[in-house]
Amino acid sequence: ALCDTMAASDGVGGENRLKMADAAEQTNSVEPVMHFAQPADGDSTVKKTPEFIATMTGWINEQNPAGLAWRQRMTYGRPELGAVPETISAPSLVVSGELDPSSNPSVMRPLAERITGAEFIDIPDCGHFSAVEHPDTVARALLSLVRRVQNAQKNA
Secondary structure, three states, X not given: XXXXXXXXXXXXXXXXXXXXXXXXXXXXXXXXXXXXHOOOOOOOOOOOOHHHHHHHHHHHHOOOHHHHHHHHHHHHOOOOOOOOHHHOOXXXXXXXXXXXXXXXXXXXXXXXXXXXXXXXXXXXXXXXXXXXXXXXXXXXXXXXXXXXXXXXXXXX
């Protein structure tokens, strides 16, 4: 299952991740990524709720600034995996929120089309955190994937 992700590296344009990593280490704070917990124009109605904001704020505050910096650098440095989708032969699921700024359906649907037999789920009124914003929809899609895997095993 590929949820809210993509095969491309950040490459040029992802330098903001490095700035967030440096700032987290320099200030020994998680504040440089706290904006992920704050809604912006174009975000889903779920992301704008006090419950979502409280949950994300809590999760961010639980992080270690050094670990947070490592994750930002790791994500920035991920390799280009553009040729990988065509190599996937297992039952697959690609999940995308229509409001995701980086991995929305215009990015994810073509990715899913490159994976033989992949199921594509486009979630309306959903941003980058599909499993948090619409957990029931993502859970149903994952259960469907499990059933497809079980059927593939039976038929193998």
